[in-house]
Amino acid sequence: MIKTSITVTAKQMQEIEERIFSEGMPVASLMEKAAVFASQKITQLYPLNLYQKVGFIIGCGHNGGDGLVIARELFLQGFQVSLYIPLREKSKDLTKQHLQYAEFLGIASVEFIEDLSTCDFIVDCLFGFGLTRNIEGKLREDIIWLNQQSIPVVSIDIPSGIHTDTGNVLGIAVKAVYTLCLGLWKVGLFLSSAVEYTGSLHLIEIGIPESLLMGEGIRNDDDEREEKNPPLYPPNSEERKREKNQTENVNYSFHCQYVSETNPRIITKEDVKNCLPLPRHVNTHKYKQGNLLLICGSNQYAGAALLAGYGAKCGGSGMITFAVPHGLKKTLISHFPWALVIGLPVKEEGTIISLRNLDLNKYDAIAFGMGIGREVSAYQEQTLAPILNSEVPLIIDADGLNILAEGRYWQTIKQRKSPTILTPHIGEFKRLFPQLNLSENSLEVLKMASKMTNTTILLKGAKTLVSEKGINNWIVNLGTPALARGGSGDVLSGFLGAVIAQTNFNIFPVSKVVATCGWLHQQGGILAAQNHTEMGVDGVTLSEYINKAVVKTLGD
Ligand SMILES: NC(=O)C1=CN([C@@H]2O[C@H](COP(=O)(O)OP(=O)(O)OC[C@H]3O[C@@H](n4cnc5c(N)ncnc54)[C@H](O)[C@@H]3O)[C@@H](O)[C@H]2O)[C@@H](O)CC1
Ligand SMILES: Nc1ncnc2c1ncn2[C@@H]1O[C@H](COP(=O)(O)OP(=O)(O)O)[C@@H](O)[C@H]1O
Ligand SMILES: [K+]
Numbered sequence: 001m002i003k004t005s006i007t008v009t010a011k012q013m014q015e016i017e018e019r020i021f022s023e024g025m026p027v028a029s030l031m032e033k034a035a036v037f038a039s040q041k042i043t044q045l046y047p048l049n050l051y052q053k054v055g056f057i058i059g060c061g062h063n064g065g066d067g068l069v070i071a072r073e074l075f076l077q078g079f080q081v082s083l084y085i086p087l088r089e090k091s092k093d094l095t096k097q098h099l100q101y102a103e104f105l106g107i108a109s110v111e112f113i114e115d116l117s118t119c120d121f122i123v124d125c126l127f128g129f130g131l132t133r134n135i136e137g138k139l140r141e142d143i144i145w146l147n148q149q150s151i152p153v154v155s156i157d158i159p160s161g162i163h164t165d166t167g168n169v170l171g172i173a174v175k176a177v178y179t180l181c182l183g184l185w186k187v188g189l190f191l192s193s194a195v196e197y198t199g200s201l202h203l204i205e206i207g208i209p210e211s212l213l214m215g216e217g218i219r220n221d222d223d224e225r226e227e228k229n230p231p232l233y234p235p236n237s238e239e240r241k242r243e244k245n246q247t248e249n250v251n252y253s254f255h256c257q258y259v260s261e262t263n264p265r266i267i268t269k270e271d272v273k274n275c276l277p278l279p280r281h282v283n284t285h286k287y288k289q290g291n292l293l294l295i296c297g298s299n300q301y302a303g304a305a306l307l308a309g310y311g312a313k314c315g316g317s318g319m320i321t322f323a324v325p326h327g328l329k330k331t332l333i334s335h336f337p338w339a340l341v342i343g344l345p346v347k348e349e350g351t352i353i354s355l356r357n358l359d360l361n362k363y364d365a366i367a368f369g370m371g372i373g374r375e376v377s378a379y380q381e382q383t384l385a386p387i388l389n390s391e392v393p394l395i396i397d398a399d400g401l402n403i404l405a406e407g408r409y410w411q412t413i414k415q416r417k418s419p420t421i422l423t424p425h426i427g428e429f430k431r432l433f434p435q436l437n438l439s440e441n442s443l444e445v446l447k448m449a450s451k452m453t454n455t456t457i458l459l460k461g462a463k464t465l466v467s468e469k470g471i472n473n474w475i476v477n478l479g480t481p482a483l484a485r486g487g488s489g490d491v492l493s494g495f496l497g498a499v500i501a502q503t504n505f506n507i508f509p510v511s512k513v514v515a516t517c518g519w520l521h522q523q524g525g526i527l528a529a530q531n532h533t534e535m536g537v538d539g540v541t542l543s544e545y546i547n548k549a550v551v552k553t554l555g556d
Pocket of ligand 3: 124125126127156158160
């Protein structure tokens with residue numbers, strides 16, 4: 001199972017391969033295996049009865065070698081194969097041998113990439129994880145030409161031009177319809193700069209022994225499942241709070257020789273199933289099921305409070321309390337008759353100026369910031385400061401993050417004992433951490449930011465990334481642009497709040513729960529888009545589909 005969720009860097013992949021070779025597996029055999037399985041996948045995607053002409057762009061390294069084996073297999077099956085080999089003279093020995101055999105078989109090669117213009121599809125085997133410098137000159141022109149064609153491209157291992165570790169484009173990169181990643185997921189495939197290039201991602205199993213990937217301290221899912229039933233505690237008892245909220249040194253990653261414990265894992269359906277829904281004891285009651293406080297809304301952004309409420313509604317917490325500008329009380333009650341609504345004092349513009357006498361520590365989670373407006377910044381000592389000083393797991397979103405970005409509270413945040421979860425989109429992240437360059441290496445920067453601040457950060461975008469204190473890192477590898485719509489994030493914060501309010505962090509690390517919520521949020525969006533098209537996924541619709549996503553996931 002671990003092979004489908006682990007991600008590696010180029011160096012780690014090289015080390016794993018070297019170990020396999022040093023244990024006796026011939027290089028050529030591994031290449032043969034990878035390429036034959038890749039060719040099988042290609043023929044599923046492009047069956048011979050529908051697609052006859054296939055072009056290959058062959059590089060000089062082993063990615064090119066893979067390409068030649070795939071080309072040979074397709075040729076032998078009856079495809080019309082053309083090879084474009086721009087770096088022929090520089091070919092590595094194994095690649096040269098495959099080229100010689102391809103020529104012996106009579107597989108045609110072409111002089112110019114334009115000669116592939118009549119192909120039904122093209123297989124990109126120019127560079128894999130060996131690409132280290134920018135693509136320039138003629139190769140650059142070739143890729144520009146390729147990207148201008150409407151011919152579908154399948155990239156082998158990684159789209160040529162994408163940096164294996166950062167996902168950044170090294171000058172230019174191939175835009176693929178499918179990427180068939182060999183053996184283990186290369187981490188760059190999941191980072192935002194690569195999203196436009198990878199197309200649909202498929203992992204080709206090449207038999208890397210799991211023993212090389214497992215290490216001490218790995219928790220398997222069965223252990224978690226057994227522990228999932230939480231002990232019964234009186235509501236809000238000190239004992240329960242202490243146990244529930246302790247997160248220090250909980251590290252569910254692995255200590256493996258080849259793969260760092262901080263390598264992000266892809267959150268899988270199995271991970272999600274393992275986390276949610278949280279079990280309910282038969283004799284539970286509402287205060288044992290998580291008591292969530294949502295501090296949100298302003299006259300200007302009343303909708304954000306409502307959408308956070310709709311999100312929270314999906315999360316199953318026993319009690320939900322809204323603390324909103326008092327002018328919004330009636331609206332909130334009309335939407336959420338089951339919730340408590342507390343009116344807060346406001347300034348003329350309708351933004352909250354204090355939390356009055358709210359006893360924050362009686363809640364199991366607080367979500368703060370959705371639609372509160374920037375003006376709250378002037379009242380941060382009466383609002384954000386007591387929230388940060390509470391001993392409650394905390395989610396901060398939207399304008400809550402903008403107040404944080406002013407920089408006065410990082411020390412307080414660092415010292416918090418309960419989990420602090422920040423949910424910025426890329427713009428908010430840049431405001432929070434102006435000293436960090438997110439575009440250089442988004443994953444490493446995210447890890448650094450969460451480590452520096454002692455928080456869990458969920459970075460929103462086409463791919464959602466989660467980092468808990470730089471240690472436990474996750475990638476949400478699904479998503480829909482249907483969610484690029486005002487309010488989707490408010491739904492996520494509410495949902496997250498409701499789930500966090502019920503979570504025992506002794507059983508599940510914060511990062512895994514946060515990634516699970518991120519996954520279900522995106523999966524909800526995908527299901528909603530299937531039924532309503534991408535045009536129809538407003539926040540309320542999205543929230544309805546989050547529960548459908550839970551039901552579907554459990555049934556799958
Ligand atoms: N070793 C094996 O038998 C296996 C190989 N695989 C394949 O091997 C690939 C890695 O192979 P390599 O390490 O040979 O690397 P690549 O095939 O990615 O290419 C590296 C070659 O390109 C040259 N190069 C790098 N940047 C360049 C640039 N900007 N312009 C021109 N030339 C440039 C390098 O000098 C080197 O010769 C993987 O991505 C995968 O496709 C594995 O996946 C399966 C097993
Ligand atoms: N192209 C996309 N693909 C997948 N998810 C997206 C895309 N664009 C936005 N999203 C998701 O939608 C949500 C938007 O949140 P946010 O930017 O905070 O919006 P708002 O503040 O309006 O609610 C995030 O969860 C983000 O991951
Ligand atoms: K490639």
